[in-house]
Each structure stands twice: as structure tokens, then as C-alpha cells.
Amino acid sequence: MLTSLRIFAVNRQKMSSLYINNMCGCKITTRLRPSKPDVLLGKHYSSLPGLIGNDIKSLHSIINPPIAKIRNIGIMAHIDAGKTTTTERILYYSGYTRSLGDVDDGDTVTDFMAQERERGITIQSAAVTFDWKGYRVNLIDTPGHVDFTLEVERCLRVLDGAVAVLDASAGVEAQTLTVWRQADKHKIPRICFLNKMDKTGASFKYAVESIREKLKAKPLLLQLPIGEAKTFKGVIDIVNKEKLLWNSNSDDGKDFERKPLLEKSDPELLKETVEARIALIEQVADLDDEFADLVLGKFSENFDLLPAEKLQTAIHRVTLALTAVPVLCGSALKNKAIQPLLDAITMYLPSPEERNYDFLEKISRLLLPFADQHIEIPSLTAGNIALTVGLKQTATGDTLVSSKSSALAAAQRAKRREEKQQRQSCEVERLLLAGVEIPEPVFFCTIEPSSWAKQPDLDHALKCLQREDPSLKVKLDPDSGQTVLCGMGELHLEIIHDRIKREYGLETYLGPLQVAYRETIMSSARATDTLDRTLGDKQHFVSVELEARPGETPSVTPVIEYAKSVSRDLLKDSQEAVENGVHNACLQGPLLGSPIQDVTITLHSLVIHPGTSATMISACVSRCVQKVLKKADKQILEPLMHLEVTVPRDFLSPVLADLAQRRGNVQEIQTRQYNRVVIGFVPLAEIMGYSTVLRTITSGSATFVLELSTYRAMNPQDQNTLLSQKSGTMARK
Numbered sequence: 001m002l003t004s005l006r007i008f009a010v011n012r013q014k015m016s017s018l019y020i021n022n023m024c025g026c027k028i029t030t031r032l033r034p035s036k037p038d039v040l041l042g043k044h045y046s047s048l049p050g051l052i053g054n055d056i057k058s059l060h061s062i063i064n065p066p067i068a069k070i071r072n073i074g075i076m077a078h079i080d081a082g083k084t085t086t087t088e089r090i091l092y093y094s095g096y097t098r099s100l101g102d103v104d105d106g107d108t109v110t111d112f113m114a115q116e117r118e119r120g121i122t123i124q125s126a127a128v129t130f131d132w133k134g135y136r137v138n139l140i141d142t143p144g145h146v147d148f149t150l151e152v153e154r155c156l157r158v159l160d161g162a163v164a165v166l167d168a169s170a171g172v173e174a175q176t177l178t179v180w181r182q183a184d185k186h187k188i189p190r191i192c193f194l195n196k197m198d199k200t201g202a203s204f205k206y207a208v209e210s211i212r213e214k215l216k217a218k219p220l221l222l223q224l225p226i227g228e229a230k231t232f233k234g235v236i237d238i239v240n241k242e243k244l245l246w247n248s249n250s251d252d253g254k255d256f257e258r259k260p261l262l263e264k265s266d267p268e269l270l271k272e273t274v275e276a277r278i279a280l281i282e283q284v285a286d287l288d289d290e291f292a293d294l295v296l297g298k299f300s301e302n303f304d305l306l307p308a309e310k311l312q313t314a315i316h317r318v319t320l321a322l323t324a325v326p327v328l329c330g331s332a333l334k335n336k337a338i339q340p341l342l343d344a345i346t347m348y349l350p351s352p353e354e355r356n357y358d359f360l361e362k363i364s365r366l367l368l369p370f371a372d373q374h375i376e377i378p379s380l381t382a383g384n385i386a387l388t389v390g391l392k393q394t395a396t397g398d399t400l401v402s403s404k405s406s407a408l409a410a411a412q413r414a415k416r417r418e419e420k421q422q423r424q425s426c427e428v429e430r431l432l433l434a435g436v437e438i439p440e441p442v443f444f445c446t447i448e449p450s451s452w453a454k455q456p457d458l459d460h461a462l463k464c465l466q467r468e469d470p471s472l473k474v475k476l477d478p479d480s481g482q483t484v485l486c487g488m489g490e491l492h493l494e495i496i497h498d499r500i501k502r503e504y505g506l507e508t509y510l511g512p513l514q515v516a517y518r519e520t521i522m523s524s525a526r527a528t529d530t531l532d533r534t535l536g537d538k539q540h541f542v543s544v545e546l547e548a549r550p551g552e553t554p555s556v557t558p559v560i561e562y563a564k565s566v567s568r569d570l571l572k573d574s575q576e577a578v579e580n581g582v583h584n585a586c587l588q589g590p591l592l593g594s595p596i597q598d599v600t601i602t603l604h605s606l607v608i609h610p611g612t613s614a615t616m617i618s619a620c621v622s623r624c625v626q627k628v629l630k631k632a633d634k635q636i637l638e639p640l641m642h643l644e645v646t647v648p649r650d651f652l653s654p655v656l657a658d659l660a661q662r663r664g665n666v667q668e669i670q671t672r673q674y675n676r677v678v679i680g681f682v683p684l685a686e687i688m689g690y691s692t693v694l695r696t697i698t699s700g701s702a703t704f705v706l707e708l709s710t711y712r713a714m715n716p717q718d719q720n721t722l723l724s725q726k727s728g729t730m731a732r733k
Ligand SMILES: Nc1nc2c(ncn2[C@@H]2O[C@H](COP(=O)(O)OP(=O)(O)OP(=O)(O)O)[C@@H](O)[C@H]2O)c(=O)[nH]1
Pocket: 077, 078, 079, 080, 081, 082, 083, 084, 085, 086, 103, 104, 120, 121, 122, 123, 142, 143, 144, 145, 195, 196, 197, 198, 199, 330, 331, 332, 333, 334
């Protein structure tokens, strides 16, 4: 339980960054396997504070830290620089373990694979979670060996920051360079820890120089060592002008002394520190304009008076901007200066919300639904269902993936497999969740706010509602400029109307409900058009000839073809403009202004003068398409509904008689005990208000189900009636 809660904790904030899959790949999952109990039980592990005694309140505070207090960091370096040893010390000082693990004794927490313990090297990344001074730190110890570079890369993708551990006697080594470049690639803010300051040959200056030269990074010296190699006993904190000395009697390094540097007791050290601090301030001011303004304004007379917090905030910004790298030093093996490293991790490395990921989205909260009640949960494992709030770009039916690159990689993989199999497989589709099939709206009506001033609020409300409900479509009537709602039925649009009032506090008026007709053509026609206009000193000339004919296969958008006579070179630049013109023209048919479907447009000739704008090309093509559609035999298509009425036997006759009056076509009457089920088709235009009528003629005993079957050509008589009705309405308007 304890372990799984820790996994939750590791994954929690990654969920917030949509990175759960990646984190699941880390070694912490292996810890759940029963075959490795000795790994956790062999050492003295202190419980995570608050998890003992089933104290739910404190448990929440542990697994739900505010995002600003979370640090997801990795430790990376050349092999043997001391990452695992440093991690061991970190876990010990943060209270996670009760004794110090040793790589050389093979009893570290993070190197728990048998091979790692035998060889004293890290092979797989291991994740651990601990708290430090109110911060939650999720830390990944990554392998240093070149053979496991991929493992490092896999980890870097999920990190918000990293600590690069360097052997102070060796400086930047080959693998440091590799992992540094990987971190550059993923834009990971870093701090450098110069480890092994106790080792013979350790040189702070040399190591710093190698950062500058080999990594081409700007080191920000936040500390100076007190002694080197055998004489190393602590560090100077340049930012706070303090010395930190580790008690030589304390074998675990927990006790240390932090003292301000004073003129009286440490004149030399103080002088050196003040000089280093001024150099640091100048360096940061050079990289951060906000800090430069502060320094040059208030503190221009004496940089040294600048408060430590102001400097720390600016260092944090510079680190985040990847323009410089804070440098600290210490000795993990000798238990010196690990605590200030922990302070620096929380102070200078970013929280997940500060990182500018190229996301689609960020999930802020996860909720478990219980009808209209929601319970916030910290994380979710694969296979479960939960709700999330606050998504800004996502609409119903979208699939969220951990990152653009992972989606791209998966799609490419699927495409390769598809090509290999030489057949149209639906692999790519399988990468996406089923989503929702969005039915075409069959009704529409205009909607108006109570005043013009409220139009932007209405637009916003409709935008939000559309994301939730993709079956709702919103258009602008090009003639009247009115907003038009297109939906699935009377009830659908009424509910939308009601929601706009309740949820957005907007009073709106709906126009009469209208059926969404379509149009098509029954014969071919050909037309030409020319547009010759001079705008300013530019001449725009387009001449086009095209043909429209009934499409061979049903298609809601026009199929566009190009005759051989049309120059391919010309098309290269103008094809998009031509196609826009065709599509725009087909949005409004010549009879009712309804969309055109099942039509093929062939471009026979295209002449364009150089310098003609794309808008002019589109306009000319659009006008020509409208012309050719007018010439052809036109046909209105109406939505035909599939209807199922369940009615008691005694009321069957009035139902059938009523349907006959509605141009209904009964296909079948089934018997269901005392009930009869009438199955058939009826035009949508005839079925408006049907529920009231059905209730009346069956004394409320019948029920019905209605759904769109297809769009069907109206017979000439009905079409004429409709057209004269519409022209009457239009004339009245
Ligand atoms: N003198 C000295 N030795 C150290 C220090 N830190 C680690 N070591 C030693 O360096 C060796 C490597 O230490 P690890 O902690 O395993 O280094 P690592 O970077 O995790 O190594 P890989 O995981 O294999 O890349 C071990 O023998 C440690 O005892 C230190 O501060 N000073």
C-alpha cells in the first residue's frame, strides 16, 4: 500500500502534465513485484511522514502537494561521478531512509537490480519521492554508462529539471557531454554539483572551467569550497554570505554549522565572498533584464546590499531560461554539502507549471464521478474512467496523448506497418480512442442575444457549448448576418437555449425551427467566367471554364477534378485558391441556399495573370461554380427520418392514418404482445411537433424513436410546394 501510494505520488503531477505513461516506465513499478521484498526490507526505511496510522488528512497533504511545490528532477552524469551515492544521501537527509546506503557495499535504494548491486553501476532509471522543507521532490537516478543512453533520454523527457553530477577531480567527462546535450535537446533547466571534493586531485576551479569550455555553459558560482581534497570541510554560501561547516565528529553529515561570515572572524573569506557575490550579481544582471533594472536602480551604489531573496529569484529565472547553470560543490561519500544541494533543487529548479511544454493541454484536476457528485483523485491508472476539468483546447471526441512526439512516433510506426502489409489497415485509427461519431444536424434556427452588446458573450457561450457537444453547429447566415444554431432536434436546441440562460446568464431569442435541406444537381452543365480587375497599380485577371455533373458516389463535399488541359505548373500555386472557391460556392445552393452535395466539378481551363491574388482566383471560381449550378437541373434533398412508433393495438389505426398524412412510408408493423411497433420513414419536415399529436391521438399511450436515415430527393410536386412556401417567407421577410 505504501509503495503504491508512492507511485501515485510520482505519477500524480505527471498526470497533470499528461505524462503518466512515461513515468510508468520507470523502475519504481518493479518494486511492486513480490520477488524483490528484500530490497525494501533490507534497510531501515522510515515511513513517509503522515502515512502511518491511516491518518487520511495528512495522507492527503502528502499525496496532493500544490503544484508549485513539486520538483520533478533527474540526476545525470558520467559513469561513477557519484549519482547513486548522492541520491542515497538525499534520501537519508530527507528522512526517507534511516541508514546510509553504499554503492560499494551494494545496498543502495536506487540501484536495486541484482546486476546493479553486483556491478555497482546504475542500469535502469529509478524513481524515488521524498519531501524537503515543504517541497515534494520526485527524483530519478539515471544511468551514467554510455550503453544506457536511451534510458537517460527516456527519463529526460519527463523531467522538469536536472542535477548534473560531476567528479570534481575529472570535470566534464565524455558521458557528461552526451547527457548534457540530451538535456539541451529537451530544454531541461540544470544545476551542476561538483562531487568528490574530498578526492585527491579535486579542483573546483578546474571543474568550473570545464563546464565553461566543454559544455559551453555559463556557470553561476553559488558556493566556494572550504578546502579541497583531504582538507575539504565545507562550503561558502555566496548568495547569503555564510559558511557551512560539517562537524568532523558527525559520521552521517546530518549536523553542520551555518554561520554568517564576519569581518572580525573571517576577514579573508568575507572579502573573497563579497567579490564572488558581486561577480555573481553582475553575471545574473547581464542575463536577466528585470534583475538588471533592480540592481541598477535601487542598489547601484552598493550591489552587496541586495537582499539574498532577490538574487535567488533572479537565479531561478535565469536557470529556467537555460541561460546559465548554478554550480554547487560537496562530497557525497563524506556526507558534506548535500543539504544545500537539496535547498538549491527546490529553490532554482522549476515546478511542473513553470515549464513551457508543447502540450495540447494541461489537466488540472482529476475527478471520479458519482452522478452529480465528484471526488477529486490524485492519479489514475490505465483502464479506469474519470473526469477532468479545465481543458481549453479539447473537444468531445478528441484523444489526448502524452505528447505530440509520442503520437507522431506511433502514427509513423503504424504507417510503416501499413505500407509493409500493403493493405489499408486501420492501425492509425487504432491509436485513437473510438471517439464519437458526430451526426449531421438536421434542424436549425437563428439565435439572437437581448442586445448587440451581448453578442460577444453569446459567441463565447456557444463556443464552449460546441466543444462539449460537437453535434451542435454554429454558423453565420451570410445574408442576414444572424447566428444560426444547427442541432439534432427541437429538444436539443431548446436545451441549448436553456443552458445559455442558466449557465451563462444570457437571455436569447430563438427564431422558428427550420429543417436543414440540401441540394444537388441531376444533369451536367458547363460555364465560363472571367474576372478582370485593377486594384491600385495591380491587375488581377482570372479566366475559368468548368463543368458540374452529378457525383458518382455520395459525398457531402464536392469532388474536384482537373482536365489534362489545365497547366500543372499553374495549379501548383493556385490549387488551394481554386478549391476554396469551389467549396465556398457549394455551401449555398441556388434553390434554397442549402449546401450542395453529390456533385463533381471539373476544371477545364484556367488562365491567371501573374500577380493575381488568391482571393481573386477563389472569387472567380466561386462565381463560375454558382453559374454552372444554376444552369444544371436542380434538386432539393430533404432529411428522411427512420421512425419507430410503439402503440397499443387499439390505437394503431389513428397512428397509421396520421402518418399517411405526413408523407410517411410504413415498412413494417411488428407485434409485441399487446403493442404494435410501426417501423417506417417520414420526412423530417412533416414530423415537427409529432410528440404532441401522438400523445393526443393515442391518449398518451404511444412512444416513438426518430433518427436520421438519409437525405432523399423530394418529388417535383413537394419541391415546388416547398419552394413557393420559402419564396413566400422570403418575400415576407
Ligand atoms: N571520494 C569520493 N568518492 C565518491 C564520492 N561519491 C561517490 N564516490 C565513489 O564513486 C564510485 C561511484 O559512485 P556511484 O554513486 O555509484 O556513481 P554513479 O554516478 O551512480 O555511477 P553509475 O550509476 O554507474 O553511473 C563509488 O565507488 C563511490 O563510493 C565522493 O563524494 N567522494
